[in-house]
Amino acid sequence: MPIIAVKTLERLILYRRQLLALFSEGKRFVFSHDLAAISGSTSAKVRRDLMEIGYSGSTVRGYEIKSLIRSLGDFIDASKPLSVILVGAGDLGKAIISYFLERREKLVIAAAFDPDAGKTDGLIRGCPCFHTDRMQSFIRENDIQVAILAVPAGEARAAAAALAEAGITGILNYAPVRLELPDTVYVENRDMCMALEKTAFYARASRERVTMREGFS
Amino acid sequence: MPIIAVKTLERLILYRRQLLALFSEGKRFVFSHDLAAISGSTSAKVRRDLMEIGYSGSTVRGYEIKSLIRSLGDFIDASKPLSVILVGAGDLGKAIISYFLERREKLVIAAAFDPDAGKTDGLIRGCPCFHTDRMQSFIRENDIQVAILAVPAGEARAAAAALAEAGITGILNYAPVRLELPDTVYVENRDMCMALEKTAFYARASRERVTMREGFS
DNA sequence: TATTGGTTGTGATATTTTTCACAGCGCTAT
DNA sequence: ATAGCGCTGTGAAAAATATCACAACCAATA
Ligand SMILES: NC(=O)c1ccc[n+]([C@@H]2O[C@H](COP(=O)([O-])OP(=O)(O)OC[C@H]3O[C@@H](n4cnc5c(N)ncnc54)[C@H](O)[C@@H]3O)[C@@H](O)[C@H]2O)c1
Ligand SMILES: NC(=O)c1ccc[n+]([C@@H]2O[C@H](COP(=O)([O-])OP(=O)(O)OC[C@H]3O[C@@H](n4cnc5c(N)ncnc54)[C@H](O)[C@@H]3O)[C@@H](O)[C@H]2O)c1
Numbered sequence: 001m002p003i004i005a006v007k008t009l010e011r012l013i014l015y016r017r018q019l020l021a022l023f024s025e026g027k028r029f030v031f032s033h034d035l036a037a038i039s040g041s042t043s044a045k046v047r048r049d050l051m052e053i054g055y056s057g058s059t060v061r062g063y064e065i066k067s068l069i070r071s072l073g074d075f076i077d078a079s080k081p082l083s084v085i086l087v088g089a090g091d092l093g094k095a096i097i098s099y100f101l102e103r104r105e106k107l108v109i110a111a112a113f114d115p116d117a118g119k120t121d122g123l124i125r126g127c128p129c130f131h132t133d134r135m136q137s138f139i140r141e142n143d144i145q146v147a148i149l150a151v152p153a154g155e156a157r158a159a160a161a162a163l164a165e166a167g168i169t170g171i172l173n174y175a176p177v178r179l180e181l182p183d184t185v186y187v188e189n190r191d192m193c194m195a196l197e198k199t200a201f202y203a204r205a206s207r208e209r210v211t212m213r214e215g216f217s
Numbered sequence: 218m219p220i221i222a223v224k225t226l227e228r229l230i231l232y233r234r235q236l237l238a239l240f241s242e243g244k245r246f247v248f249s250h251d252l253a254a255i256s257g258s259t260s261a262k263v264r265r266d267l268m269e270i271g272y273s274g275s276t277v278r279g280y281e282i283k284s285l286i287r288s289l290g291d292f293i294d295a296s297k298p299l300s301v302i303l304v305g306a307g308d309l310g311k312a313i314i315s316y317f318l319e320r321r322e323k324l325v326i327a328a329a330f331d332p333d334a335g336k337t338d339g340l341i342r343g344c345p346c347f348h349t350d351r352m353q354s355f356i357r358e359n360d361i362q363v364a365i366l367a368v369p370a371g372e373a374r375a376a377a378a379a380l381a382e383a384g385i386t387g388i389l390n391y392a393p394v395r396l397e398l399p400d401t402v403y404v405e406n407r408d409m410c411m412a413l414e415k416t417a418f419y420a421r422a423s424r425e426r427v428t429m430r431e432g433f434s
Numbered sequence: 435t436a437t438t439g440g441t442t443g444t445g446a447t448a449t450t451t452t453t454c455a456c457a458g459c460g461c462t463a464t
Numbered sequence: 465a466t467a468g469c470g471c472t473g474t475g476a477a478a479a480a481t482a483t484c485a486c487a488a489c490c491a492a493t494a
Contacts, residue, residue: 003422013414040395044453047473059459059471082417091315095308099409107413145420170420172412178257186419190412192316195389195405196324196365197230200299202403203362203387205220248441261483264443276441276489
């Protein structure tokens with residue numbers, strides 16, 4: 001039912017990044033197997049993924065990087081540059097703001113919101129930070145669709161509900177909490193504990209594999 | 218070929234978290250459909266996932282939470298509590314340290330490493346922070362397997378290579394860079410830009426879906 | 435004791451995603 | 465010309481993952 005598979009979208013986003021790097025290195029064309037190699041994919045997958053967005057290359061030169069980047073952008077990005085808001089200007093929130101300042105992408109953090117009086121109505125590294133009271137009206141007035149949620153776990157559900165009520169349709173959630181929201185809101189969970197547990201699991205598996213191999217040699 | 222599917226592992230980790238919450242609420246038994254509801258899964262998937270780790274419940278009471286948590290732990294966790302190191306004590310790194318201080322999990326950050334003289338040989342919120350020079354010997358002496366990588370993009374490749382050389386088998390990578398490492402090292406990428414682009418994409422899709430539905434009603 | 439009701443564990447089936455493999459193409463070199 | 469090469473686009477097969485659906489189970493109840 002979804003127009004495109006999640007995994008395909010992730011790869012498309014990755015391809016675009018790698019293509020931008022290639023382009024800035026002066027490359028103008030790329031073959032599916034090269035793009036695969038630098039993206040950790042396979043040539044067949046690359047070709048299939050690009051087929052998905054209706055892009056065609058040449059059998060002789062491969063894909064023209066510039067136009068492919070444009071096609072990927074047409075597919076991935078919104079027509080207008082997208083504003084997002086940050087909810088929760090704690091340690092993580094501040095790190096996110098400073099991270100986004102460096103990068104000049106299509107995605108910009110329009111404002112941050114935090115109930116803590118010490119931080120409100122000021123600027124965090126150039127990004128305006130308002131009191132949470134003003135969050136919903138800001139979303140409505142500026143037609144914000146996406147929010148990054150970096151509030152304490154105990155606050156996450158309530159904050160997410162407020163976001164959904166104000167019309168947000170996508171939440172990037174850093175709190176280790178499952179948000180239960182109407183399915184009009186897309187939630188992407190970035191749970192650090194989960195990521196670390198997963199990494200630890202495969203680290204262990206990897207080490208055991210190596211140990212086993214040594215046993216054979 | 219992998220002993221367990223990635224997605225299954227992710228769900229198992231999630232189940233455990235939800236079960237811990239249920240247990241602390243005083244619940245002692247849970248049915249597959251309840252666990253599914255709070256984990257965003259389905260009852261069939263829950264049952265299959267638990268089958269995967271060889272856990273059995275009762276048809277009458279469901280699963281006994283305490284023993285299920287134990288079984289999940291046996292499967293997911295290492296036998297000893299696992300130490301991880303943090304590489305790069307910048308904004309993100311510091312946020313990660315303070316995050317892990319709050320939580321008392323099986324996973325502990327043993328030390329941080331940063332080449333910046335202003336931070337070295339000191340403590341960051343109680344976590345020892347050493348100069349990068351000492352990183353490899355620390356890994357070897359303490360038999361560290363897992364590292365969290367939060368260095369600037371330009372440094373990521375070199376830092377990852379150093380980690381791999383010292384024997385790290387799992388890297389949780391926050392830099393927006395694809396690491397090319399021998400396949401003895403498991404790499405989990407947590408690319409924030411990718412996450413945000415993905416969220417924005419589905420936010421847009423969701424909004425369009427809603428708009429379309431309104432058109433029908 | 436027999437019936438009911440609601441659950442698990444799991445074969446069987448359906449769907450999704452990946453991989454295979456090759457026809458067909460356009461450039462190059464002869 | 466035309467043969468050869470190495471690539472793309474894609475149908476078809478395979479593999480991975482999710483879903484269905486039901487026998488077997490057991491406590492509660494009549
Ligand atoms: N620090 C990390 O590296 C890290 C990593 C992964 C996940 N997380 C999660 O991200 C969240 C934030 O982490 P942190 O370390 O920045 O915590 P923090 O306590 O430093 O910051 C949380 C901020 O949210 C604000 N806040 C509280 N309620 C709010 C509300 N209703 N609306 C808006 N803002 C509100 C607080 O005033 C505070 O400034 C937590 O849920 C944490 O579990 C953190
Ligand atoms: N800040 C965020 O929220 C955020 C989010 C996603 C991804 N990232 C990525 O995470 C990384 C770190 O982000 P940040 O905001 O903390 O950057 P930062 O510049 O604040 O911190 C980077 C730290 O790494 C240290 N460092 C440099 N080279 C090193 C090396 N070889 N070994 C160990 N440490 C080294 C620096 O001294 C600095 O303290 C970047 O790659 C960034 O793109 C950051």
